[in-house]
Amino acid sequence: MSLVFDEFGRPFIIIKDQGSKSRLKGLPALKANIMAARSVANTLKTSLGPKGMDKILVSGDGEVCVSNDGATILERMEVQHEIAKLLVELSRSQDQEIGDGTTGVVVLAGALLEQAELLLDRGLHPRRVSDGFERACKVACDNLDEICDTITFSKEDHAVLSKCARTTLSSKIVTRCLDEMAEMAVNAILAVADFDRKDVNLDLIKLEGKVGGQMEDSRLVYGIVLDKDISHPGMVKDIKDAKICILTCPFEPPKPKTKHSIAIDSVAKYEALAAQEQQYFIDMVQKIKDCGATLAICQWGFDDEANHLLMSNQLPAVRWVGGVEIELLAIACGARIIPRFSELSPEKLGTAGRVREVSFGTTKDKMLFVEECANSKAVTIFVRGANKMIIEEIKRSLHDALCIVRNLVRDNRVVYGGGASEVSCSLKVTEEANKVVGIDQYAMRAFADALETIPMALAENSGLPGIAALGEIKRRQVEEKNPWLGIDCRQVGTCDMKEQNVLETLHGKKQQMLLATQVVKMILKIDDVISPSEYE
Numbered sequence: 001m002s003l004v005f006d007e008f009g010r011p012f013i014i015i016k017d018q019g020s021k022s023r024l025k026g027l028p029a030l031k032a033n034i035m036a037a038r039s040v041a042n043t044l045k046t047s048l049g050p051k052g053m054d055k056i057l058v059s060g061d062g063e064v065c066v067s068n069d070g071a072t073i074l075e076r077m078e079v080q081h082e083i084a085k086l087l088v089e090l091s092r093s094q095d096q097e098i099g100d101g102t103t104g105v106v107v108l109a110g111a112l113l114e115q116a117e118l119l120l121d122r123g124l125h126p127r128r129v130s131d132g133f134e135r136a137c138k139v140a141c142d143n144l145d146e147i148c149d150t151i152t153f154s155k156e157d158h159a160v161l162s163k164c165a166r167t168t169l170s171s172k173i174v175t176r177c178l179d180e181m182a183e184m185a186v187n188a189i190l191a192v193a194d195f196d197r198k199d200v201n202l203d204l205i206k207l208e209g210k211v212g213g214q215m216e217d218s219r220l221v222y223g224i225v226l227d228k229d230i231s232h233p234g235m236v237k238d239i240k241d242a243k244i245c246i247l248t249c250p251f252e253p254p255k256p257k258t259k260h261s262i263a264i265d266s267v268a269k270y271e272a273l274a275a276q277e278q279q280y281f282i283d284m285v286q287k288i289k290d291c292g293a294t295l296a297i298c299q300w301g302f303d304d305e306a307n308h309l310l311m312s313n314q315l316p317a318v319r320w321v322g323g324v325e326i327e328l329l330a331i332a333c334g335a336r337i338i339p340r341f342s343e344l345s346p347e348k349l350g351t352a353g354r355v356r357e358v359s360f361g362t363t364k365d366k367m368l369f370v371e372e373c374a375n376s377k378a379v380t381i382f383v384r385g386a387n388k389m390i391i392e393e394i395k396r397s398l399h400d401a402l403c404i405v406r407n408l409v410r411d412n413r414v415v416y417g418g419g420a421s422e423v424s425c426s427l428k429v430t431e432e433a434n435k436v437v438g439i440d441q442y443a444m445r446a447f448a449d450a451l452e453t454i455p456m457a458l459a460e461n462s463g464l465p466g467i468a469a470l471g472e473i474k475r476r477q478v479e480e481k482n483p484w485l486g487i488d489c490r491q492v493g494t495c496d497m498k499e500q501n502v503l504e505t506l507h508g509k510k511q512q513m514l515l516a517t518q519v520v521k522m523i524l525k526i527d528d529v530i531s532p533s534e535y536e
Helices: 016-020 026-045 072-077 082-097 102-121 126-147 157-169 171-191 267-290 304-312 325-335 388-411 420-433 440-451 454-463 466-478 505-525
Strands: 002-005 011-014 023-025 054-060 066-069 207-209 219-221 223-226 238-247 295-298 350-359 365-374 378-386 412-414 503-505 529-533
Touching: 023 026, 026 072, 026 082, 026 102, 026 505, 026 529, 054 072, 066 072, 066 388, 072 082, 072 102, 082 102, 082 219, 082 505, 102 126, 102 440, 102 454, 102 505, 126 157, 126 420, 126 440, 126 505, 157 171, 157 388, 157 503, 171 207, 171 219, 171 378, 171 388, 207 388, 219 223, 223 325, 238 325, 238 388, 267 304, 325 350, 378 388, 388 503, 388 505, 412 420, 412 505, 420 440, 420 454, 420 466, 454 466, 503 505
Parallel strands: 207 378, 223 378, 238 295
Antiparallel strands: 002 011, 023 529, 054 066, 219 378, 223 365, 238 350, 350 365, 412 503
């Protein structure tokens, strides 16, 4: 930075680095932003639908992830461009709010930007384009409210929830066990759902996995599965009608808070100290026995002496159980968490019908199953798979299914998938655009064309001719006045998505359109990009 003077003697500052900054303004800036966002959207387009392809992602430290979940792919892609990062955020917000539709929302945003670029080339102002998109989005959302269907279900009759979970899982790795996985997700939600408040707390559903075994071996446990084992080989491994004591205090003698030193100058003093320390352990074990507990679960560890005393007193124990697991266990078995031994009492114990240690395969891997709990409001989905990669993908797939079933408990309105709702909305938006006078009609027609990208991608990913399949569905929807006709991705023989039981939640579909429109509107408002150039 240097200070210079102009011809009139007025000082001004010259900033040295100003010349090394690259700058894009106006239409070139908009086009560069649109290009970056579209490249991200095109990456995900082939992952859409039940026949969508998977992506393999390798992290910097060599960790491999195989997935076709939009949010997971974008999360691990390490996107550098600022505008492309907006699409990563878009996918994440769809995942947090709905849980499913993360790929579709990014593909739709990419299609809208593609159409916006064509309109900008024709000379339309970006703000007029975004206003037209906003207007078209409102028409599309109103149309979804008209064509939606309401489903009815109860705890006993929940077949329709399973159908919706099947739709979500049909594009995932679990297609081999589709019915079992869908049923597991539905039963888990129904176990923890509060139908009076129409709400589900997903924190009460734990997803636990163990490498080995087949996907078919996965099951729902009405209780908690802990990746721990009984602390001593000599303790009982299968406890019926267990009274569980949950401790968050350490199994050790109290320690002085200040610095201290003990001088021991004789054997008698050493033996007295050892006896006193052992007495602490004996008193702790006796307090647990006196309150009637048959199983002690401790958040902290304990040494071999305490472990031996517990075994001698025929009191099975588990150590190093995490805080989250402790809380879930307390909810499931109706126990109170005990912070001090002095607070032990029989009414603070939890109950479980059976606690057992299970071994897996030829390895020494062991897990603890706490089943038949007093309060079955906490459940565990126990996943098996050939390797860690498959287990993680199954967990992600089940999480999507759980979110969709939860959304149906909150709002039981559905639309039919297979691109049926997008084609219906496209026809409606085009119809409304014909009634509009002015520039907005071009943006509305562009929005309608963008909506058709979803069914087109579904058809292409299923090996069907995209344009021909889309044209046929549009023709039949107009002639038959049936908004439930979509792309027959699985080649069942009927295009009626109601017959095929391909369901999506109304809330999720509306959220897709609203979020995609908002992000596109934000990108179209940016007309100046100032960034420091790379080091030479």
